[in-house]
Amino acid sequence: MRLNNKGQMVVLDVLFAITIMILAFLLLFKFSETEIYRSNSQRPIDKLNRVGDLSYSLLFNSPNACLVTDLQNKFYLSGTINTTNPLTKEMLAIPSDYNCNVTGLTVTGCSSVVPTTGDIYVRNFKIATCTADLSKQKYLDCIESGCSEISSASGTLRIWKGN
Amino acid sequence: MVKKGQVSIELLLVLLFLIAFIYVYNTLAEQTVYSLELAKVKEQTSDVYLSLNEFLQFQRSVFADSNVKYTSKYKIPEINVASKKVPCKISLSDTNMVIDINSTWIFFEAFNLSLPTTIYELSSEFSCGQEITCFKNPANNKIKCN
Numbered sequence: 667m668r669l670n671n672k673g674q675m676v677v678l679d680v681l682f683a684i685t686i687m688i689l690a691f692l693l694l695f696k697f698s699e700t701e702i703y704r705s706n707s708q709r710p711i712d713k714l715n716r717v718g719d720l721s722y723s724l725l726f727n728s729p730n731a732c733l734v735t736d737l738q739n740k741f742y743l744s745g746t747i748n749t750t751n752p753l754t755k756e757m758l759a760i761p762s763d764y765n766c767n768v769t770g771l772t773v774t775g776c777s778s779v780v781p782t783t784g785d786i787y788v789r790n791f792k793i794a795t796c797t798a799d800l801s802k803q804k805y806l807d808c809i810e811s812g813c814s815e816i817s818s819a820s821g822t823l824r825i826w827k828g829n
Numbered sequence: 830m831v832k833k834g835q836v837s838i839e840l841l842l843v844l845l846f847l848i849a850f851i852y853v854y855n856t857l858a859e860q861t862v863y864s865l866e867l868a869k870v871k872e873q874t875s876d877v878y879l880s881l882n883e884f885l886q887f888q889r890s891v892f893a894d895s896n897v898k899y900t901s902k903y904k905i906p907e908i909n910v911a912s913k914k915v916p917c918k919i920s921l922s923d924t925n926m927v928i929d930i931n932s933t934w935i936f937f938e939a940f941n942l943s944l945p946t947t948i949y950e951l952s953s954e955f956s957c958g959q960e961i962t963c964f965k966n967p968a969n970n971k972i973k974c975n
Binding site for chain 2: 680684687691694695698701702705706709712713716717720723724727728729742756757759760761762763764
């Protein structure tokens, strides 16, 4: 710091330091703004995807799957659905503030009209269906040579955030 | 001519300006970091809800088969900001989950879910980082988690 001929202090180094500090702050501010915006806009989409993926998994591993029984054991077949016991929105773990629409299968509570705007989770599926429990022998026959007791259904699962 | 008094006053003004500048700068920077960390905390809060809900919902698949005896464990994620652990309280009911943050940030977020009491027997309160254990309660055949 020195004095000029009018007695004023020249503090160029201080001015430079202040300018750099302001620029650094602006940089931090811009970075923060971008991060906060990204976080706020991405969060609902991430949440929708997680809700959708969970529903899709539960669709293929539901308590209404086809049951195979023999004298000692019984087990559910993953990736199947017994169409005599319709699934519900609650069984697919879809929260009440989300709406859903399922085609190809009857899912109680999932017949809302699909909106034309906004983010929608869409997943096509193909699932094996049955209408009654199967014996173990029948199940093995179905695997080896096919059978009329097990057929398939194709459809689409759509989930979106309600208003 | 430059007087000594003039130099002292100018020096004082510069110092005052510097102090004020650093104070304002520091306050703004702190607020910015606060907002940034709050966004991170909210993001992780949402993740706690989603992952805990996923874990509990998947227990149903096991519940469907009455012959299965099982125990499953799950550690609820922690909420961390810049290696600082943020304590949180999770209140569960059959229709919603409330995550309560009470530290530098004080807020709560409520999420809808569906955990029917006919299937689940849950403790009403958990905390982040807690390990929960679920098993089929032979007394009532419900999935008990605590």
